[in-house]
Amino acid sequence: DTEVTQTPKHLVMGMTNKKSLKCEQHMGHRAMYWYKQKAKKPPELMFVYSYEKLSINESVPSRFSPECPNSSLLNLHLHALQPEDSALYLCASSQGQGPYNEQFFGPGTRLTVL
Amino acid sequence: KQEVTQIPAALSVPEGENLVLNCSFTDSAIYNLQWFRQDPGKGLTSLLLIQSSQREQTSGRLNASLDKSSGRSTLYIAASQPGDSATYLCAVRPSNTGGFKTIFGAGTRLFVKA
Numbered sequence: 001d002t003e004v005t006q007t008p009k010h011l012v013m014g015m016t017n018k019k020s021l022k023c024e025q026h027m028g029h030r031a032m033y034w035y036k037q038k039a040k041k042p043p044e045l046m047f048v049y050s051y052e053k054l055s056i057n058e059s060v061p062s063r064f065s066p067e068c069p070n071s072s073l074l075n076l077h078l079h080a081l082q083p084e085d086s087a088l089y090l091c092a093s094s095q096g097q098g099p100y101n102e103q104f105f106g107p108g109t110r111l112t113v114l
Numbered sequence: 115k116q117e118v119t120q121i122p123a124a125l126s127v128p129e130g131e132n133l134v135l136n137c138s139f140t141d142s143a144i145y146n147l148q149w150f151r152q153d154p155g156k157g158l159t160s161l162l163l164i165q166s167s168q169r170e171q172t173s174g175r176l177n178a179s180l181d182k183s184s185g186r187s188t189l190y191i192a193a194s195q196p197g198d199s200a201t202y203l204c205a206v207r208p209s210n211t212g213g214f215k216t217i218f219g220a221g222t223r224l225f226v227k228a
Contacts, residue, residue, distance in 0.1 A: 004157075006157075031214065033214075041220070042203060042205075042218035042219060042220050042221060043158070043218055045215060045216065048214045048215075050214065055212070055214055056212075056214055056215070088155065090157055090158065092158075096213075097212065097213030097214045098145055098207075098209075098213035099145035099146055099165055099166065099207075099209075099213075100146075100165070101145075101146075101207075101213075102148065102160055102163045103148065103160065103205075103216065104160060105150070105157040105158040105159070105160070106157050107156055107157040108155075108156065108157045110155065
């Protein structure tokens with residue numbers, strides 16, 4: 001099973017809402033990633049978790065809060081977002097870091113902030 | 115700072131044609147290079163992963179080559195089909211940033227005409 005799943009597929013939220021994006025993989029991967037992708041642009045790395053610990057935070061605003069409850073799950077908690085945060089949010093996983101680690105991506109959550 | 119460039123930005127070819135997509139990167143200190151396919155509004159599908167010590171990888175009608183010293187990779191698609199229409203992204207994993215970061219090119223949008 002080389003699948004990464006993400007829920008929900010689509011999310012519309014107001015600027016005062018609190019919502020969460022969820023990501024799950026059952027490949028035994030120990031690294032999980034959140035990316036943000038705007039239209040016609042490449043994905044931009046937001047966070048990396050390795051062995052359930054936050055390894056990389058690419059200076060993401062605090063209105064985005066990641067959480068890794070266990071090795072299979074990755075959440076992204078959203079609060080007080082801005083309309084410019086509307087984008088496709090992609091989750092990915094890999095076995096680890098470094099040379100032999102192919103990244104597998106989920107289908108993404110299309111987020112619209114009103 | 116690693117930069118990844120993909121040329122051309124867009125390509126339209128008739129069905130059955132063989133084609134080459136190009137990817138160049140500025141720093142040869144990489145662990146690997148990965149080619150992805152992305153359909154509109156969807157996640158990324160991994161096509162091929164080439165380790166820095168490898169010269170090429172093949173999967174079906176796809177062949178990817180890597181010349182690390184010159185900072186170039188090509189993705190060769192044989193006998194193109196309308197179903198190959200998508201955006202193709204290349205991504206490098208730098209070996210001097212801890213092994214988690216991935217730098218993406220902006221992609222080549224491919225349209226195969228029936």
